[in-house]
Amino acid sequence: MKVDIRKCARCDGDHDDLEFRPFDLPARKFTHWAPCPTNGEPVLMTAKGATLEEQVTTIIVGDLRRNGPMAQLIMATLMKETAEMIAKDLVTNGPIRHAMRNL
């Protein structure tokens, strides 16, 4: 991935479109690195959403921001109630009558 670097940690300069590559084994919190074009020393970076866990968290947080916690709660409750209704109907009426009622 290409990143614009301002005040490089290795040489204090600016680098445009510096190509970062992922660590094979991430070094603590850092996920990517690139050699500084001035002195060749590694510039370390943590890419947001680099791990699967971070990607899932980003999706959940995005959904909460878009729909709000109430909407998510209502959706979960509705799905649970529907499942319970179907289950109860199946027990009361049996699968054939349940299927006919829902035609």
Ligand SMILES: [Zn+2]
């Ligand atoms: Zn540099």
